[in-house]
Amino acid sequence: MPCKTLLAGTIAAPFRSELKEEIAKSGIAPLLVGFLANEDPAARKYAEWTAKTCEETGVRFELRECPRERLEEKVVEANEDPKVNGIMVYYPVFGDRQDQYLQNVVSTSKDVEGLTHKYVYNMYHNIRYLDEAESRKCIVPCTPLACIKVLEHLSVYNAVLPYGNRLHGRTIVIVNRSEVVGRPLAALLANDGARVLSVDVNDVKEFHRGPGISLSRHEVTETDYQLADVLPLADVIITGVPSPSFKIRTEALKDGVVAVNFSTAKNFNDDIKSRASLYVPSVGKVTVAMLQRNLLRLYAYQQEESSSKA
Amino acid sequence: MPCKTLLAGTIAAPFRSELKEEIAKSGIAPLLVGFLANEDPAARKYAEWTAKTCEETGVRFELRECPRERLEEKVVEANEDPKVNGIMVYYPVFGDRQDQYLQNVVSTSKDVEGLTHKYVYNMYHNIRYLDEAESRKCIVPCTPLACIKVLEHLSVYNAVLPYGNRLHGRTIVIVNRSEVVGRPLAALLANDGARVLSVDVNDVKEFHRGPGISLSRHEVTETDYQLADVLPLADVIITGVPSPSFKIRTEALKDGVVAVNFSTAKNFNDDIKSRASLYVPSVGKVTVAMLQRNLLRLYAYQQEESSSKA
Structure with a gap:
């Protein structure tokens, strides 16, 4: 067999080391909040696995469960809470256009999944940076x-x-x-x-x-x-x-x-x-590494934002 | 235009630096002899250019001219001369099967062009080393x-x-x-x-x-x-x-x-x-770099050979 099989764990490894090192070096503890508002056992399993993987690299992961009718207000709360650095939602929630609405409820500055309109628009239009100086890369879905x-x-x-x-x-x-x-x-x-x-x-x-x-x-x-x-x-x-x-x-x-x-x-x-x-x-393992990479990127943008306001 | 044009000089540069460094480091002065036995002005021009390029990296290049009827004996002389490390012939000489015969007159241990039967055979049969220990790579045509x-x-x-x-x-x-x-x-x-x-x-x-x-x-x-x-x-x-x-x-x-x-x-x-x-x-510039690379490889084999005999 001439084929070389490459496992996601192998491909994710250098990204994970980099994340771990960066977090350890800067002594930060970014917080990612995941919202589970459906009964999908696969989503729960994926959330548990995300929590475990995050812990290993030094990212704090918090799973918040709520009935789907309360999800929007919970997301808004997290948007406004300066302790929260990243937000993700386990979809499908309603399984229709309301999910797309919910994606845009998440604050762009905390959207680790790159699902808010600005990121989606930039991605489809091949706009790779948020600023003209090209210092801030856009968030791309994991x-x-x-x-x-x-x-x-x-x-x-x-x-x-x-x-x-x-x-x-x-x-x-x-x-x-x-x-x-x-x-x-x-x-x-x-x-x-x-x-x-x-x-x-x-x-x-x-x-x-x-x-x-x-x-x-x-x-x-x-x-x-x-x-x-x-x-x-x-x-x-x-x-x-x-x-x-x-x-x-x-x-x-x-x-x-x-x-x-x-x-x-x-x-x-x-x-x-x-x-x-x-x-x-x-x-899958590369996806979770990208989730954390997006979180660290947003964390850095948030720090820049708050120091420029101060 | 999305196309990137790459010049041979750019591609040859790292090989040339490597050759230069290796020659300077080991303090050797390998001798390459080129035989010109035709009236082709392009061959003469190529020979002059080879001489110039070789000089820059520290390879001595000597052009020997002779009538084609005397070429075989001249090559045999060079085969037997321990001062000569590499031999090349500007083809065509006779322009027929006799050229193939001449290619095999060159000693395998000095054949910088990889045209002797052993190298040609190994190349077609995907045999990449001269020895079982896989320490000596075959010479491949430039x-x-x-x-x-x-x-x-x-x-x-x-x-x-x-x-x-x-x-x-x-x-x-x-x-x-x-x-x-x-x-x-x-x-x-x-x-x-x-x-x-x-x-x-x-x-x-x-x-x-x-x-x-x-x-x-x-x-x-x-x-x-x-x-x-x-x-x-x-x-x-x-x-x-x-x-x-x-x-x-x-x-x-x-x-x-x-x-x-x-x-x-x-x-x-x-x-x-x-x-x-x-x-x-x-x-072309990459070809001449490969010519010198083959020469250095043969030079090393010759040293090993003579030290194992000593």
């Missing part, structure tokens, strides 16, 4: 950011190319176009120069910056493709289908493909190793 | 080796993959299948895991290690392709057509392609920069 870090670790990002264009020449298929992961991920990778073929149950859309990556940000084009058409085109395939029965047909992929799965279900068959050059079966 | 170093510099070789498989997943088109560059280059890149489509005036041959790079060395398969068919497949295109009128049709190439030209003629049109992500217009 799972898409984790996928980017995975692709950087695998050298799919070519560091020889200029920053912002490092995926030029790569064709990347993403099977998932959810609002929380698949669509932002497609936009981010296309903004970095890739030709992205974004697949969901309805269709395949192409996210790209045009011939010679001439556009400053991606645009989206409809295609007549189906999943089977795009699999052989993929230099990289990224999957996130939350179903144990969904599997990518290994034989349809190009020899030497890079395969990444961010779903909790295994979207690749075991024989993927006979075809892929690099395989990353899950990204 | 221009193919230069192309490899160029691709390493461009991160086309993915260092995340295991040594020997670092081109797995790349499709590389080479337009040139000469015995001195195109064919050995196709073999070397396929041995490193690439799918190579090797083009000459007659046909397109595929050099590959089979599905899942399952073979330990490359094999060659006939195809029905023509040049126009393979251009859109190339992640990397490498050209070496010694004709000023031959040009690759830019529009036929994939957006973000990596383009490398080793011919002295310009095989790409100027608009290549509107299509490629990385463009290397020539490799």
Whole structure:
């Protein structure tokens, strides 16, 4: 088997060390508050695991539970509490547009998940900094950011190319176009120069910056493709289908493909190793590292903000 | 223009510094002898340039001219002269099979161009060391080796993959299948895991290690392709057509392609920069660095040899 399998723990390790070191060095104890307002046992488990991981690096994590009708006021309280540095909510809460409303209730300065409108807008428009001096980077949602870090670790990002264009020449298929992961991920990778073929149950859309990556940000084009058409085109395939029965047909992929799965279900068959050059079966641990990285970034912005007011 | 153009001088620089340092540190003065037995003004010019470049790094270069009928005896003399550390011949001399005979007259221990049978055999069979202990690497012909170093510099070789498989997943088109560059280059890149489509005036041959790079060395398969068919497949295109009128049709190439030209003629049109992500217009300076690198390697082997005899 020529394939090299890389575990999320290995990829997350340098980020975790860096976080730990930074926290220890500066003697801070940033507080992340997670709100659980649903009955989803998976969300609770994920919250417990987040708490444990945070503790190891020196981040304080506090899980606050409440009925969903009280969630908005609880979030507002946390927004106003200077002791709270980061806020996250376990979605779905209402499972409809009200969740999108709730995402925007979180203060931008505490939004570790990058789900408030400002961050989402900047991400889709390839605006990478909050300020003109380019000192404050925008917050990017944790799972898409984790996928980017995975692709950087695998050298799919070519560091020889200029920053912002490092995926030029790569064709990347993403099977998932959810609002929380698949669509932002497609936009981010296309903004970095890739030709992205974004697949969901309805269709395949192409996210790209045009011939010679001439556009400053991606645009989206409809295609007549189906999943089977795009699999052989993929230099990289990224999957996130939350179903144990969904599997990518290994034989349809190009020899030497890079395969990444961010779903909790295994979207690749075991024989993927006979075809892929690099395989990353899950990204969860990188996601949690990114959550903490976003928290530290926001913490620094908050300090700058309060010292500039003082 | 998103394309980054990389000059051979830039890519050669770290190799040249390394050579210079190594020579200065060990206080040696290796002697390379070049034999000119033809009337080709280009060969003379190349020889003069080699002399100049060698002088800068501390390698002594001596050009010896003779009628081609006397070349064989002159080479044998140099083989037997312990003061000579490396030998090269400017081909073509007779321009037929006799040149291949002459290549094998050069002593393997002084063959800086890697053209003697042992090196050629090992290269085609993916045998990378001269000894079982894997302490002595084989000598690889200078221009193919230069192309490899160029691709390493461009991160086309993915260092995340295991040594020997670092081109797995790349499709590389080479337009040139000469015995001195195109064919050995196709073999070397396929041995490193690439799918190579090797083009000459007659046909397109595929050099590959089979599905899942399952073979330990490359094999060659006939195809029905023509040049126009393979251009859109190339992640990397490498050209070496010694004709000023031959040009690759830019529009036929994939957006973000990596383009490398080793011919002295310009095989790409100027608009290549509107299509490629990385463009290397020539490799000559890297080739001369590799020549000196091979010389130093042979010099070290010769020292080991003579000290083990002593």
